[in-house]
Amino acid sequence: MLDADKETIGSNKGAQKLNKAAARQAISSGTSLHPDAILDRRRLRVEEAQRISLGTYFNGFPASYWRRWTIVQQVRLDLTLSGLGASVIVYRSMANGRSQRVDGWTCETSGPSSASFDLTLTPFVDGGWYWFDVVAGDEAAVIEEATWSAEVPADRAEVGSVTVGITTMNRPDFCAALVAQVGEDPDVNALVDEVLVMEQGTQKVVDDPGFAKAEASLGGKLRVIEQGNIGGSGGFARAQFEALKSDRSKYVLFLDDDIIAEPESILRAVTFGDLARRPTIVGGHMFSIFAKARLHSFGEIINRHRFWWMSPKSAEADWDFGARNLRSSRWLHRRLDVDFNPWFMCLIPLEVVREIGLSLPLFIKWDDSEYGLRAQAAGYPTVSMPGAAVWHVPWTDKNDALDWQAYFHQRNRFVAAFLHSPFEHGGRLIRESLNHQLKHLFAMQYSTVELRHQALEDALAGPEGLHAVLGSKLGDVREFRKGWDDAELSADPDAFPPVRHSKPRRKSDTSEIPSKPSQLISAVLGGIRQFRGTRPLSREFPEGNMPAMDARWYHLATLDSAIVSMPDGTSAAFYRRQPEQFKDLFRRTLEIHERLYREWPTMARRYREALGEITSPEAWEPTFEASLKAGGK
CATH class of the missing domain: 2.60.120.260 (Galactose-binding domain-like)
Structure with a gap:
């Protein structure tokens, strides 16, 4: 049964929502293919x-x-x-x-x-x-x-060869299994010039029980390169660097270390690249490693006005092929063109690397999307190719908006926008950043606000220092978060005091999603409350237990304290409202966003002028060497 044509639905919002719900419902007859078949x-x-x-x-x-x-x-x-x-x-x-x-x-x-x-x-x-x-x-x-x-x-019949780059950090079992997948498939092995494993962790892949067999399967094509922890961008930039230096391959293929690969996907990506009209970055899709039939992302674009990554509106996220197959899903048949492909699986022609340079030194976040935009500006498209995919932990199962990764999200988003935003003052980005800061403040997530503030200061410091802090910024960020209430996590439920109220709460159901007008009222009332004193009992006892899915700013803004679960389900923190801290962070938030607006044209020019230099092999080589020394190797 094919889902409804949007032309028959029209612009009625209710009908659109109903059709979206119907399109996700299983239509299987109940019969399934027997494994023996x-x-x-x-x-x-x-x-x-x-x-x-x-x-x-x-x-x-x-x-x-x-x-x-x-x-x-x-x-x-x-x-x-x-x-x-x-x-x-x-x-x-x-x-x-x-x-x-x-x-x-x-x-x-x-x-x-x-x-x-x-x-x-x-x-x-x-x-x-x-x-x-x-x-x-x-x-x-x-x-x-x-x-x-x-x-x-x-x-055009000659098959291009590949240098495979895998950046790994304390996932020796996953990484060894991935190397074996590449080496043990004879067709993929024949395409490979070299497999580079950028070892950045303390739990070494060479010590995994499966490593010797994986190494043997590649017949001398495996090279493990030890370097300090300089993130995904540092690992994948090293793969680009080494592939350029060897000058044997037509492509460099990035693979995350925590994926399960489908070897046929590598063959298809290379074939597609060989026959592309012009040098083209070819990416694979991501299926969930926990639910193998669920396609997590079909393609990614950058909304230039917001400067945020997203799926096109014609695509559906987290699509379950166990419920709806290709033949019954209209949206899967429309070609979807993208701006970039995440680097869990991404094939990049060396010709592109020679012209536009290596990854930006960003550690994590936005390195892949910025590279896609940079390639696009130089005339090299990216194609996220159906039928080529890996299995990976979905992004939705991670906690990267609140923990130490919030710093890299914020800084690198602004760095990428300085480089590629077509708007004189970044479009909606500054206003959206300000709104997010205020929401975190209302939600008592003060460490996140401070990290995001530091990220903006570092972005405004200019491109010249990106390489210098690549190996040290993670440690600085993690050290800074220590001591903040919202960053003190515990997996033990008994680590926190019980809920107590100085007076009964009128409304305690936090599962309800309020309307837009209600959220606006919450913003006004929540803002007023921030300048009032706190209830004394809230300093010692939380006023509520807030599940992660309900921990929205408009709920937390009504409390003086709360036990808040983390999105990954492993721990919780004791949030406490701090009026003086709020006032200081609020003032500095307004100041830095005003500065961002004022200095945007100057910063955009500085980053764009420096891009060729900071992404060159010559700039990256001393960074690799410095990381090795910093790691005590």
Whole structure:
């Protein structure tokens, strides 16, 4: 069942919400593929009189992406099938999700028989896929092999080789398993010039029990590079640096150390890059490592006015393929063009690195998105390619908006905006930053406010010091957070005193989401309360227990203290309202945002003039050496 066409829904908000809810509901008939039907990675059994569709994320052919970004004009489906009377039906879809039958064939023998279908890519300007279904006859059928291929000019037929870069930090088991996935797949191994593991932790991958076997699988192609902890940007910049220095590969492939890879995805990304119309960054998608059928992100863009990363409005986040497959989901058929691809899996041509430089020295956050924008400005697109993906911990399961990572989110967002915002004063970014600061203040998250304030001061200090603090800023930030009530976390529920009130509360249900007018009233009343004294009992006893999902500023603004759970579910903190601290932070927040607005044009010019220098191999090399010394190696 295909979900409703948006043209029939119109602009009615209620109808749109209802359709979104319906689109996420499972439509399975209750039947599922028996595990025994999967004979191996490329062979599938279809029981007699049953029908199996290969119109799935990994098996379908995303024709519109190949039509738009590569030189391929026609694709061939080659299929080998066993089973007398088994039928093959080839389908295509349009950008609006409607499908059409394209061709068909029937197997006339019990033994293996082959068929080929030549399929044009002409009608896929805006979107659409190819796929095929198999219907077994009076006996079971076996899909022996099926491939999508294309004939290309001889000068484009050469397969590009790859340097794989994996940045790791205290995940030896995950990292060793990932290296083995690359080495043990013969087709991927054949593409690899070298696998670089940037070891930045104290728990070494070389000490993992699975490392020796993983290393042997690569036959001498593995190199472990030890350096200090200079973050993901430092690790991936090192991979770019070493790939440029070796000058053997056509691409450098970034892989996070905590993923489960699908080796076929690497082959597809390289093939797509080889056949791209121009040098193109090719990224994979992210599925949840905890729920393997859930696609967490289908593509990322930067809203230039807010200067914030987001999925396009035509896409759906956290999509469950176990409930809705490709054939029943309209939005998956429209081609989605992106500004960048996160670096959990990202293939970058070395030609691009030579021209635009290495990663910015940002430690974590915004390094991948800034690089995509920088490449885009130089004429190099990024494609997040369907059918190429990894399994990773979803971003929604992390706590990076409140802990030490808040510093890097704030500083690096402004650094990227100084470099790439088309607006004279950053568009809505300054106003949005101010609003977030006020919300954190109302929520008694004073350490987060202070970290974000420091981040803005460091961004305003200019680009010249980014390399110098790359290896030390994390330690400084973590040390600074010590002693703040909202940063003192405990996993023990008995570590906190019980809830007590000096007088009964009129309203205690925090699960309700208030309306916009109610939030505005909360902002006004909450602001007034900040300049009043606190209730004496709240200094020793919390006035409420606040689950993480309810810990919104408009709820916390009504309290003088609270036990607040963290989003990752592992701990909680005892928040206390501090009127004097609020006044000081409020004043400095207003001052620095006024300064941001005033100095924006100057800062944008300074960052843009320095970009080529601070991302050059020459600037990065002493940073790598300094990190090694700082780490005591």
